[in-house]
Amino acid sequence: MKTVRMLVRFNTDKVKEAVTANVILETKVNINILSALLNEKGGEMLLEVPDEKASEVRKAFRQRGVEVEDAKYVEILKERCANCGLCYSLCPVGAIQLNTKTYEINLARELCIGCWRCLDACPLEAIVKIR
């Protein structure tokens, strides 16, 4: 089954409501939550939904005042990266790999779920968002 990934953003008000539960109940779509970084101030969730249901889910979230964006992935700019490795331990899916022989950082892009945990951790601004 072809799936698409989307990022939903909750502000401080919306995070208090059971938005995701209501969207699931309304659309009856099996939404897979890949990552959720939320607290009482708001946050974001990365969702995976079947391709044919994507527009319906997007609409259901937007109707409830929640921002929806197509998920983006990251890229590591080799010319800026010093292979320090700081990003490696933040990756929840093992997409950022540290070679413990050469101590080089490698990004397995096919594994990246676009959670962006690594994005604000790079001291050299070597990690960037891409579509």
Next chain:
Amino acid sequence: MKFKTPHEELKKIDDAPIRSYEDINEKIKRGDVIVVTAEEMTRIVEEEGVAKAAKEIDVVTTGTFGAMCSSGAFLNFGHADPPIKIERVWLNDVEAYHGGAAVDCYIGVTKMSQTKPFKYGGGHVIEDLVTGKEVEVRAIGYGTDCYPRTRVETTITIDDLNQAILCNPRNAYQKYNAATNGRDEVIYTYMGKLLPHYGNVTFSGSGCLNPLCNDPDYETIGVGTRIFLGGGIGYIIGEGTQHNPKEQFGTLMVKGDLKKMKPRYLRGAAFTKYGTTMFVGLGVPIPILNQRLALKTAVSDEEITTKIIDYGVPRLQRPVLREVTYSELKSGKVELNGETVKASPISSINMAREIAETLKKWIENGEFFLSAPIEKLPRGTVFKPMKMTKEVKYVKMLMKTAVTCRMNDTIESVARIIISKNINHVVVVDDDGKLAGIVTSFDITKAVAENKKNLTEVITKKVIFAEPDEPVEVAARRMREHDISALPVIDAQRRVVGIITSEDLSGLIIGG
């Protein structure tokens, strides 16, 4: 063979001098000096033994490449016409320290740009200078008879400066604590981004490649030792600040000509919510003057230990979770509370290795000669905490009795409490007096406006709280971060023991 107990090994080995600095430099001149990196030395001694390694190898090179906040550069601009005695000066909007003569300054790497704070700082200015980029200089002065000018705005490159001298008060920590975070939120530290619930570990230092780890008694390291610094040649000018040899936390103060350095080895860096700094590349050559030094430079990552510390505790004395070897840390995974947690280096081991290799090539090619220190680093100094003449205030000294209610109380009854006690926050407790929620006067107003009937509909159940033994500054920072005006104070059993409000804190500031 492995040297798990170096002191036992040290007793057995021959202490006689094998070669002098002059012998080594003579061999460098002739082109037949034998140089290996510290990683290679570990393997060679393991395979061939100390005696043979000491006989064959002249120099062991080390390297480290990490964020070193105590770094900066002295710059001299030359005089303007008409001349100015600079009072304050900015380079690309980063203020440099100016307390010296008319056109000297010191740019420190953690000073942040006034227009791009947390993104660009003194470290980036230094990197830009070394790259050859143009840098905007803005300076003001108060004007004197001899220096009449009061303002200067100009653009310079490193070539326009008379001197650009990298001078770092504290570099190349012998080793450093590893960091983790026991809080239930992400924290951003100088040790990088730390995930909640001990979700990751970060560590600094290159272990067996680290300069001071290869000469832990500072037999060959001291004032005047020539080193690799930022891709150029530098010198150790003494022990670094916070030098703490007894705990094997020695540090170096170093200087070198910035004009001859390379941007690859001096990288401006920005740690989110912490600030700016600079990655500094540094390597020290260790001459193998005797067998003892051969054994010391054979140190392995298994033998170098540090502690994993909970940076989630915002105090000077943070809890130690466990001891760990650099071997385990450098494997990228550590055991923590029975789980395997990923461990990130902050300093690049890849670059540390490159630096040790580069220094090795310089020596082999006759471009770098060793120098004997004219005074060795001190071994007996201690690193003291700050003397505090004013008492630190703790939450328990400032908290008041919390006004509480129960989950099944009515909105009306809570409204009456708020009016009669003239307060804004009522803490919700369960039957055991444990924290169950918080309700504010705003929540009650909103409940009335929206015609809500049950208290449970309006209370906040996930409550941000404080503990009695926390310093008030920590509690104040938490209030500011979460944009709230009160914190219930709870004990270890989550029982509510008081409340601290922003009014209590402002009273502290104005001395009320």
